[in-house]
Every structure is written in C-alpha cells, then in structure tokens.
Amino acid sequence: MYAHTAQNAVPAFNVAALAICRGLERSAVTRIAAVSLQQKLAERQTVFCEGDLAESVYEIVSGMLKLYKLLPDGRRQVTGFLLRGHLLGLASNERYLYTAEAVTPVTLCRYPKARFERLLDEVPGFARRLLAVTSDELRAAQDQMVLLGRKSAAEKLASFLLMTAEDQDDGEEQSGTVNIPMGRSDIADYLGLSTETVSRTLTQLKCRGVIALPTSAHIEILQRDRLEQLAEGNLPEDF
Amino acid sequence: MYAHTAQNAVPAFNVAALAICRGLERSAVTRIAAVSLQQKLAERQTVFCEGDLAESVYEIVSGMLKLYKLLPDGRRQVTGFLLRGHLLGLASNERYLYTAEAVTPVTLCRYPKARFERLLDEVPGFARRLLAVTSDELRAAQDQMVLLGRKSAAEKLASFLLMTAEDQDDGEEQSGTVNIPMGRSDIADYLGLSTETVSRTLTQLKCRGVIALPTSAHIEILQRDRLEQLAEGNLPEDF
DNA sequence: CGATATCTTGATAAGCATCAATGTGAGTGG
DNA sequence: CCACTCACATTGATGCTTATCAAGATATCG
Numbered sequence: 235m236y237a238h239t240a241q242n243a244v245p246a247f248n249v250a251a252l253a254i255c256r257g258l259e260r261s262a263v264t265r266i267a268a269v270s271l272q273q274k275l276a277e278r279q280t281v282f283c284e285g286d287l288a289e290s291v292y293e294i295v296s297g298m299l300k301l302y303k304l305l306p307d308g309r310r311q312v313t314g315f316l317l318r319g320h321l322l323g324l325a326s327n328e329r330y331l332y333t334a335e336a337v338t339p340v341t342l343c344r345y346p347k348a349r350f351e352r353l354l355d356e357v358p359g360f361a362r363r364l365l366a367v368t369s370d371e372l373r374a375a376q377d378q379m380v381l382l383g384r385k386s387a388a389e390k391l392a393s394f395l396l397m398t399a400e401d402q403d404d405g406e407e408q409s410g411t412v413n414i415p416m417g418r419s420d421i422a423d424y425l426g427l428s429t430e431t432v433s434r435t436l437t438q439l440k441c442r443g444v445i446a447l448p449t450s451a452h453i454e455i456l457q458r459d460r461l462e463q464l465a466e467g468n469l470p471e472d473f
Numbered sequence: 474m475y476a477h478t479a480q481n482a483v484p485a486f487n488v489a490a491l492a493i494c495r496g497l498e499r500s501a502v503t504r505i506a507a508v509s510l511q512q513k514l515a516e517r518q519t520v521f522c523e524g525d526l527a528e529s530v531y532e533i534v535s536g537m538l539k540l541y542k543l544l545p546d547g548r549r550q551v552t553g554f555l556l557r558g559h560l561l562g563l564a565s566n567e568r569y570l571y572t573a574e575a576v577t578p579v580t581l582c583r584y585p586k587a588r589f590e591r592l593l594d595e596v597p598g599f600a601r602r603l604l605a606v607t608s609d610e611l612r613a614a615q616d617q618m619v620l621l622g623r624k625s626a627a628e629k630l631a632s633f634l635l636m637t638a639e640d641q642d643d644g645e646e647q648s649g650t651v652n653i654p655m656g657r658s659d660i661a662d663y664l665g666l667s668t669e670t671v672s673r674t675l676t677q678l679k680c681r682g683v684i685a686l687p688t689s690a691h692i693e694i695l696q697r698d699r700l701e702q703l704a705e706g707n708l709p710e711d712f
Numbered sequence: 713c714g715a716t717a718t719c720t721t722g723a724t725a726a727g728c729a730t731c732a733a734t735g736t737g738a739g740t741g742g
Numbered sequence: 743c744c745a746c747t748c749a750c751a752t753t754g755a756t757g758c759t760t761a762t763c764a765a766g767a768t769a770t771c772g
Contacts, residue, residue: 303615303616303618303619305619305623305624305705305706306705306706306707307706307707309623309706310623311618311619311622311623313615313618313619324608325608325609325611325612325615327608331612331615332615354601354604355598355601359594361600361601361604362593362594362600364604365593365600365603365604365607368604368607368608368611369563369564369566369607370564371611372564372607372610372611372614373564373570375611375614375615375618376542376552376564376570376571376614377542378618379542379550379552379614379617379618379621380542380544380550380552382618382621382622382665383550383621383662383664383665384544384548384549384550384662384665385544423622423623425622426621426622426623466544466545467544467545467546467548468545468546
C-alpha cells in the first residue's frame with residue numbers, strides 16, 4: 235500500500251497528529267494514514283510549480299514554505315508563508331495555481347490526488363473539515379487584500395510582524411522576539427513593496443522604538459500596542 | 474416549515490435551478506429547498522455588515538452585490554463583485570467578515586445558518602460541493618493579490634474589464650460591450666486606486682483605441698488582444 | 713429645469729520605486 | 743583560523759506613478 239513514486243518519499247508515521255485529521259474519528263485517520271507519504275525538502279527546493287499537473291495534496295509537518303505567483307516579466311506576488319499544519323494544493327483543479335518553495339528545510343506529508351479525492355467522498359466529515367480549512371485561508375486572503383490595496387508601507391510591515399509573531403507562538407505565550415526565516419525580498423513580494431522600502435521601514439520602526447533588530451532575521455517587538463494601532467491604520471504616517 | 478424571520482422573506486421557489494444544488498441529487502435538492510427563503514434588496518441596501526452575527530448563508534438569484542472591508546479611518550477595500558449563482562456568508566464563523574451591499578436591485582436565496590449546517594452533515598456531497606465553490610473563491614482571491622500587489626493602474630483596469638466581461642456573457646458569446654453597474658469609487662476600492670486614477674486610466678485606454686465609453690456605465694472592448702496583453706503585464710506603460 | 717451626485721480633467725505633492733553604492737554576515741578554501 | 747567571497751541587507755539620491763486637492767462637466771432625479 236505504500237507507494238514510492240517521489241524522491242525522498244517514505245511512509246509517513248504519526249499521521250493522527252497531523253492537522254488534516256483534527257476532529258476526525260479513528261477509522262478515518264487510519265484510512266488517511268494509508269495513503270500518506272513523507273517527503274523532505276532542502277531550503278529553496280520547490281514542492282511544485284505554478285502550472286504543473288496537480289498530482290498531490292500536501293500538509294506541512296515542519297519548516298516553512300512560501301507560495302507565489304509570477305507575471306510573465308518576472309514580477310512576483312507571494313501569496314502566503316505556511317507553517318506546520320497547513321495544507322497546500324487543495325484549491326488546485328487540474329494544475330497548481332502557484333509555486334510552493336521551501337524557505338527553510340521542510341518535511342511534508344503527501345497525499346496522491348486520486349486517493350485523496352476518494353477519501354473526500356468516503357470519509358465522513360472529511361470534506362467538511364477541508365471546507366473549514368479552505369474558508370480560513372479565504373479569510374486570510376481577504377485580509378491580505380485590504381493590506382495590499384489600502385495600507386501604507388509602515389502599516390503593511392506592522393501587520394506582517396504581528397501576523398508572523400502570532401503564527402509562531404502558536405497558542406502559547408507571546409515571546410517578544412520573532413523569527414524571520416524569509417529574506418527581505420520575500421517579505422517585499424508578500425507586501426507589494428520593494429526590498430529597499432522594507433528595509434527602510436524596518437529601520438524607521440527601530441528608530442521610533444517600536445521594534446529592535448538584533449539580527450536581520452530576528453525582530454523583537456518592544457511596543458506591541460503601538461504596532462497594533464499602526465497595523466489597523468490608527469496612527470498617522472509620522473506616529 | 475417556511476419561516477418568515479426577515480423583512481421581505483418569502484418561500485423560495487425553483488431552488489433546483491440554483492447553483493448551490495448543482496450536481497446534487499433530487500432528494501438533496503428537496504432538502505435544501507425546504508430551508509430556503511427568498512429575499513429582495515434595493516440598490517445600496519446591505520445584506521449584512523462586517524462584524525454582524527452570521528445567521529445566514531445566501532445565494533444571489535439576480536442582481537449584483539459588492540463585498541467590502543473597512544479600516545477604522547474609512548479606507549475601504551472591495552473584495553469582490555458577485556453575480557447570479559455566487560454564495561456569501563460561507564467563510565464566516567461566528568460573525569461576518571465583510572459587508573455585503575447591493576450594487577443593483579438584488580434577489581437572494583437565504584439559508585438560516587443552523588439548518589444549513591445540518592445539511593452540511595446530512596446531505597451527501599453537499600460539503601464537497603461547497604468545498605469546490607470556496608476553492609474557486611480562493612483562486613480568485615489569489616489572482617486579486619497579484620493584481621493589488623504587483624500590477625500598474627493600466628494593468629489593473631485591463632484585468633478588471635476582462636474579468637467583468639467574462640462574468641457577464643456567462644458561457645455565451647462575447648459581446649464587445651460590458652455593463653458596469655458599479656460606480657468609479659467602487660472600482661477604485663476594488664483595484665486599490667483612487668477614483669481619479671480610474672477615470673484617467675479609462676480615458677487613456679479610450680484615447681489609445683483599446684476601448685470605447687458610450688456612457689460611463691457601458692464600456693466597449695475594441696481590441697481584446699491588446700487588453701489581454703496589458704492585463705498580463707506584457708505591454709510597456711506607454712503601449 | 714434646477715439641484716445634487718457622479719464623473720472627468722487639471723495642478724501639485726507625497727509615497728514609494730529605482731538606480732547606485734556601501735555595509736554586513738555566513739560559508740569556503742587556503 | 744582567518745581572509746576572501748558572495749549573497750543579502752542597508753543607506754543614499756533621484757524620479758515616477760499615483761494620491762490629493764480643486765474645479766469644471768455630465769448625468770440623474772425630483
């Protein structure tokens with residue numbers, strides 16, 4: 235039952251602990267486990283590319299992925315950074331709609347599409363569970379539209395930092411220091427800015443005492459309240 | 474079985490013809506029909522507001538709605554224009570995540586949330602059908618992120634016109650003339666621009682012979698190929 | 713037919729991109 | 743272990759795209 239069609243694919247274990255199974259009964263988990271495969275990627279490797287035939291659905295077990303779409307001339311829009319528990323490839327029909335690339339080393343759990351579709355019909359509650367997941371992604375996408383369409387550079391970065399911080403201490407306490415594994419140009423392409431503007435705006439936030447930058451990949455939130463006000467657009471441009 | 478809890482709510486008929494039932498079997502359609510209510514809105518009336526308790530799911534029977542989110546200082550992002558067949562309120566959990574307002578007079582089919590949720594569990598294929606619908610919305614949202622984050626004003630308007638044209642001649646021939654029932658400020662807030670830029674960019678497209686503007690609410694596409702090239706970012710700023 | 717909202721056009725300015733140069737850190741090989 | 747290298751981040755100078763402010767044109771409705 236364990237197929238080995240992809241590089242680095244081995245049977246996944248402990249599938250019951252994955253987000254895809256949350257809220258499902260034991261028999262459902264067993265069925266899902268039967269079609270799952272584990273896969274590992276190094277930094278900068280792609281899971282799949284925009285336009286590839288959509289042959290699998292994936293769940294992130296560890297690490298961080300970025301999703302992005304390209305315009306013909308190379309302009310890029312990062313549509314999301316994904317951590318443990320997130321699914322990808324769900325919204326794809328025939329072909330993938332975006333490229334998925336590893337920001338850090340990543341472990342994935344892979345589900346071949348054909349079998350996955352069968353589960354969708356046969357496992358009670360599975361489709362509904364995925365509907366909830368997809369609805370959540372849609373909610374995030376709508377927030378991102380507000381950010382891209384109507385927020386200033388400083389507001390965009392404030393929103394980004396708070397969002398990243400929240401993703402990180404997943405339900406736990408809020409440690410003031412945020413890990414930023416993605417590069418400045420990834421952040422820029424996520425927020426619809428240039429790398430220079432990202433850099434400049436971060437130093438501006440630093441100068442005003444809202445954040446600290448021990449290294450370029452570690453940001454400390456010093457005044458969360460002001461950052462939140464800024465993210466919501468409640469502070470003037472020279473706050 | 475027909476409740477009358479909302480203004481203008483009457484039993485819906487011909488539910489089988491609605492998009493929500495597409496691909497479902499007769500018994501499922503019957504069950505869905507049993508919980509549906511019809512509702513009519515005049516131009517500018519709201520179906521619900523961002524933050525309201527999410528008590529119903531809706532399908533548009535006729536007319537056009539716009540969905541939008543507001544920042545505290547009044548900045549607005551329109552997240553979509555919806556026509557016949559579209560569902561709204563699906564992604565909402567406890568509360569609605571956006572305001573839905575009638576652009577034209579609108580007829581809706583309403584499904585009280587509690588009963589709707591029950592159908593989700595009990596009608597075979599229903600959750601999966603809604604998963605497909607939501608996935609489609611997510612795909613559109615991702616395209617919109619590319620537009621908002623990385624396209625120029627001209628590219629945004631080209632994309633908007635083509636999208637609106639496609640929505641309109643729904644599967645039929647492509648009549649060159651597009652209906653634009655929403656105002657310039659709605660378009661601006663959808664594309665992340667100002668009304669003035671929308672106006673100016675449209676006249677620019679007109680001057681270059683790509684479109685014609687018989688009235689401000691009717692746009693004729695004269696050179697579809699060039700508009701498509703522009704929308705994809707394949708033409709220079711002074712095409 | 714006048715009143716009001718919407719659209720268009722014009723002048724100016726702000727915010728951010730672009731181009732260019734310098735600074736910094738991680739990894740490599742001598 | 744240290745200098746070297748290269749990618750990445752930061753800072754600076756300038757310009758462009760688009761917003762803003764303001765006025766006029768057009769359409770809509772009572």
